[in-house]
Every structure is written in C-alpha cells, then in structure tokens.
Amino acid sequence: MSVHPTQTEPPSAPVGVERVAETVLPTKYGVFRMLGYRDSGGTEHVALVRGDDGGGAPLVRVHSECLTGDAFGSWRCDCGEQLDAALAAISVEERGVVVYVRGHEGRGIGLLAKLKAYALQDQGVDTVDANTELGLPVDARRYDQAAGILRDLGIGAIRLLSGNPAKEEALEALGIAVVERRGLGVSERTENARYLRTKRARMRHDPGGPDVWTSLLDGVVPELPEDDLVRRYGYLAAASGPIVVGHARQSLDGFVAPRSHSPALPQEPSDEGHVQRLRALVDAVLVGVSTVLAEDDPLLVDEVPGDTPVRVVLDATGMLPPDSRVLTDDAAPTLWLVAQDVDVPSTLAASVEVVRLPAGALDPTNVLDLLRQRDLDRVLVEGGGATVSGFLEAGLLHRLYCTTVPVLIGDGIPGLRFSGAHAPVQIRTAPVRRFVLGHDTCSEFDFTVSQ
Template sequence: MRIAAERLADTTLPTAHGTFRLTAYRDSDGHEHVALSLGLADGAGDGPGAAPAAPLVRLHSECLTGDALGSRRCDCGEQLHQALAAVAAAGRGAVLYLRGHEGRGIGLVEKMRAYALQDGGLDTVDANLALGHPADARTYAAAAAILDDLGVGAVRLLSSNPAKEAALRELGIEVVARERLTVAARPENVRYLTTKRERMGHDGPPVDDWEALLSGVVPAAGDLADRYGALVAHAGPLVLAQLGQSLDGFIASRTGDARFVTGEEDREHLHRLRALVDAVVVGGATAARDDCRLTVRDVPGPHPTRVVLDPGGRLPRETALLTDGVAPTIWVVGPQVTCGEDEPGAGLAPHVELVRWPGSWAMDPAAVLDLLADRGLERVLVEGGGRLVSAFVAAGVVDRLFLTTAPVLVGDGVPGLRVEGRDSMAEALRPTARRWLAGEDVVTELVLRP
C-alpha cells in the first residue's frame, strides 16, 4: 500500500564522497527520511522502459549503531559509505536514508534486546521472533513515495537483498537491474551475514576475486588481491598513472605507431585499473593519434568517465570518444578555441560534456583534478601520453605509477616517462617499488605518495 511523503526541506550536504543534494521528507506515518541525490532533475522522470537512464538507487535502513557508532555487529555503516561512493561515481542516483527501519523495523530498544538474545546464542532472525516481532518488519512504501517525488520511476537498485527489489516492484517502481552491495565480513559479524544469506535470501559473497574487488571487498590472498587490493581499500581521492614503454623508454615508434608496445597481459592490467577508477585522463594528441576508446573490455567492470585534455580543441569529431556513447566523455578545451561553424560543443553527442578551461593558464594537473572532483570523480587514472603522465608525476599529484616495460628496443620514437634531471645518482628519485610479470613484460608499481 502506498503512503504519502511530503517534501519539507532541500539543501546540499558536502561529504567525503562528494556534495549531494539533501532532501527531507515526512511520511504519513510520522517518520522523517532524507534523500541524498546527484543528477536528478525534479519532474524529469525515468518511467517504465527507461532502462538506459535509470539512476543508481540505494534504500538504506536506519541503523544508529552501525551508521553513527561504527558497530561491527552489522555491515550497515560500511554499506552506507559504499553506496554513497557508488552514487557519486555514477554521477546520477540517490541514497534514501529510511527512518523507522532500526533493527529491521522493530526499533532501537528492541534491537538492543535482540542483541542480548544474540549474545546468548540466537541468530538475528530467531532473536526477533523470540521477542514477538517478525524477522523483518520493514516496509518500503515511503521509499516509493520519495522516488515518485524525485521523478524516478525506474531504478538500478544497489542491494544484495532481493526482498527490496520485490517490494519496489509491487509498489510500481521498475527495477531494471539489481547490483549487489557487498562488504568484507568481520569476525564480529560473520554469523550475522551468514544468517542474512541462509535465512533471508540475501545474495552470497562474490564468486571470484575480481568480482570481490569490484564490489569493494579485498580477498585474503591471491595475485589480484596483491596487485589491486591496496587500491580498492584506499579511502578518499586516489590518482594513478600508467604507461607501457620499451626498454629504451619509448611509448611509440617515430611514426607514432603504438600498437602494441606491451602485450595482452599488460592490456588486461590496464583495463583492471580503468575498472577501479572513476575517470581516465588522456591528452588530446594521444586521443587523436590512437582513436582510443578508454573502456573496460578485457575484464568485467564498469567503464570510467573518459577525460580528454585538448587545449587546441583538435580532437576530430569522428573519433570514438566523441561518437560511441559507451561512457561519459569530458572534452576539456582551451579558452582560445574560436567560435564558429566548427566550434567544439556544436552538435556533440549527448554523452559528451564540453568544458572550457577557465582563464588563460595551462591545464595544471592539480587544477584538472579539482575540476574532476567537482563532478564527483575522485579516483583518477592518468593514462597518456608520455608528456601528460610526466607532467602529473612532476606536479607531485600521482599516488601510484604503474610503469610497464616490454622487452623491445625502438631506438627512436615518442618518449615515455621523463622526470626532472638530477646532478648525481644520490639525488635520483627512488620511490618504494614492487614488480610482477605480465607475460613477457614487467610491471613496476612505484608508490610516489604514501
């Protein structure tokens, strides 16, 4: 049964994951709720059949102990932050924080009584039942009313609970996809998580290490965990850089041919890096020369937002980045680019955002990162070319540099990484490094900022 939800206040809320629109509601049962949203225009609508446009939505049940007090008896607090990060990365969606859901709807005091029974050996379901409550007393009518008010009729639901999907469908909200939300188990909550799976039908843990990493869970061991676990576990903004070059330091031949310096295993590694970031950045010359797509194709994973730094606005209109529509593209051009018939921005595809660089100064790496952070893109991969990667490294804004060397000698060509020269070897940069083999190539990971 539908209930009403009245909108009472609208403001903004800066968080560690980005700045969200914060909208307050009170439902007809007297419960107050909030929606933290990005990119939702009131009345725009995402009705049935709007699968490509459906925003990412999380229905998050209030949990004082987990969300505010950091309890490890549950996974609620970690799920809340993971959901906010996911919506920020998507750039469009909402986290609905639903009050009156404490303890799966039994209230704070009763939840604490249930905790005491769990201390004596009952699981979460039996503890609720022993107190005379349902295993799950929550309803989602208020959530459906809030989505209606936000103009959202179809969602990609961020949840490991199939019951939420069923409830929204029954309330008339189309669920075009349900994306699992999984956090790592802890000794204190492993029984709680097992009960959710075995007795309440929640999704199980990811089936392989890469799926686990994509969901934000770092496996206990394995090559993928060793290589990418620290990136997944890193909290806050993260800047990576990657180059593949020959043993003598070139990323392409003197004719510009760069296909392919490194082998298939290194390309798989590159695609894994793309899948773990919000945005990938390339220079305009590289994008024009290679007609690159900058998508994730060799491994499962989401495509990042593609960012082209093109001061002269010379990227051809027919390039894949401006025409394929596969992933959002931000085309940053210099202020001197002239208006007219060929003005960048005229007739661009809907997936392309044209950004004019403010002022007359160069595209400073730190300012580029600020521009992306303003759009909720805080995990960034700088991919090429060599001058761009070198500029970001020289600016001191790169956290980790992945430099792959192939057993090939080019002799002359497009230079790869270049850093400021030193007068003595004692002054040379010697960051913490580790290496692994990618087929015949060697990947060196340099930790430039701890």
C-alpha cells in the same frame, strides 16, 4: 529452513510523504543535494541525490536507518559499509540516489528491541530467531515512504543497490520498476560472518556474488589494515561504469627523472603495492612509449592478488623496441597503438595486437573511445608525465594519484604539466585525500566532485 521476512499488519492507508526542505551536503564522496521529507506518520527521512534526472534508470540505495552501523561503525552488521559503498558507487557514476529511511532500525523493530535481540545473539541465537523469541516480526519494514520519495524525485525505474530480493519485490509492488539489482560486495568480517550467513540462508539474500574486494584484502604488507585498502581503492573495485584513473610519481620539484633518465627516481620498496593494486582493479593500463623506453616495465600484477590488465602503449611513431617486455611477455594482451603509416615488425607475439590510427587520432578522447569499443571501461593511465598530463588537460581523469618523492632534481623530464591558470580562480582543484607510501606522499584528487 528459509524464513521469508514478515511484516507487521500494515496500516489501512499507505504512508505518504511530503518534501519539507532542500539543501546541499558536501561529503567525502562529493557534493549531494539533500532533501528532507516527512511521512504521514510523522517520521522524517532524507534523500541524497547526485547528478541530473537523465540517462535512464539511476543507481539507488534504499538504506534502512542503523544507528550502530551508520554512526558508530559497528561490525556486528554491514550497514555502515553498505552505505559507504553505495555513496562511493554513486560518486563514481556521478548520478544516483540514496534514500535514507528512518524508522527501520533493526529491520523495523526499533533501536532498543534491536539491542535486546543483540543480547540474545550474544548467547548464540541467530538474528532471525532473536526477533521471534522477543515476539517480534523478522522484518517489520515497509517501503511505501521510499517509493513516495522516488516518485517525488521523478524516478520510476531504478538500478537497486541491494542484496535483498524482498526489497526489490516490495518496491516493484509499489510501482517502482527495478531494472537491475546488484549487491555492493562489502567485505565479510569475523564479527558479522554469522549475521551475513543467516541473511543468506534464512532471508533469501544473495549468496555474496563476486567479491569485488578480492584484489584489495591480501597484499605485500600484511599489517596494512583492510579498512585502509577499501578506503583507498574501494570506489574503483565497486565502479560499474567507465572510469579513468591517472597515476604520476614525481620529485618534489615536479620531475619524473633527470634529463639522462638514469638514475631515475629512487624506488620506494614500501609503497604497499599501490600501483599494482590500481592495475589489478582496471581493465587496461595505458602508458606512453617514453615510459617503456625509460623503464621497460612489463606492467604486470605479480605482487598483489589480481590479474594483469590489457596493456596499452601509445607510440605514434613506432619507437617501441621489438624486445620490449610489454611485447615479449605474454602474461596479458598488449595493444600497440601507432599511426597508420608506421612500420612495425612483421613477427610479434600472439599476445600483441598492432592498432593503427589516423595521424593525430592518438589523442586521449579517441584512445578512450577505442578502448571502450573493446569493453575496456576501467583505465589506468600510469605514465609518463606527458601522457598523464594529456588526459588531465582534456578533463578525462576521474581521479589522479600524484605521488611525490622526497628528492629535488632541479632540471629533468617534466612530470605533470598542462595549460597554466591566468588567475587564482582558474587553478585546478578537487577534494584531496593523502596517504603515506613509505617515504613517498600520495595525493589523490577526485575530479568527479564539482567544486
């Protein structure tokens, strides 16, 4: 039997809000404006705002306070992970709002009542019946304070990050147009599986939808915790708009290979499927022809779950050999980008499309425009050094994974290179996360965050 959330008797007048303070909050997901509000009942709320007010309806998460999930990392619910996923999605899009509504603990019944409900759940009662056995409503939340905050921010239409249709209906009734609603796809855990099933079966929550973490949670290294995978790649799995990710692997002194190309950098067999995970989460993987000539990698996804993306080779002069594996392996489509006057073989596999561009038009901006016209919005620029450097130089990378191998070459094929800084203030920087891949060290730069 489906139970529609009920509310306590509403007060005679809607709850109004007053903006009290504004500051800046740097977070692991970037820098947000943080605005503090007080409602007419005395409860304090905050809004985290990223980006400007242009460009249509922003991503919005109206997040109910949950001390156990948000602060303590509880796995009895998915609240903390939903909040993290919302901040990550807004960070990727570089525009959006999280309205953090206090007074919503335990769907509005309060912290201590929630703990009493937990105790009943420990005895086998589900989350709906636990509330009703305590004589409390299934859902006592109201959203007029959230609607008031959005109106204060000049927002009348939103793309709501929620799997709860009741939240959408409440905001719509309060005059906030919900032009889209989508879930955040956080992974289900053993500890919260029953709780999530109850929300779906008895509170009309969406039945999961596409699991954006599928490509993350099984891998070649079973001992790698799921949390690490989501932390490393979750933003890419949840990305809703265009995103360009760069990947470079180079020696400690900045070379991708010796001058002879052989031997190349030693491969690290314990890299936890890092590059293949990136491939599995994008629409297109792009390389320069020099990388194909050096490695003849077919750019497949065959060691982790997920599909091989469209393969894109930048080859202005047509140097790619006809027997290259990206041309002969039909596991995925290949776009071979060449200049207009370049001769290519007349007979190619059906999976290969030759795309001719005007001379000088194979620059990063034009290439991305071409891919987006084909609905290839999520792009991994995998190599080599010159190709990744071109996208970095053009300011088109949202993130960059730079993996350093503990060897010194002294001289060789350069890795990342771009126009140098003339003063310390011009040095390129961004928030960085680091993780170990076997013997290699990977530094992830987040260029979506203003410095």
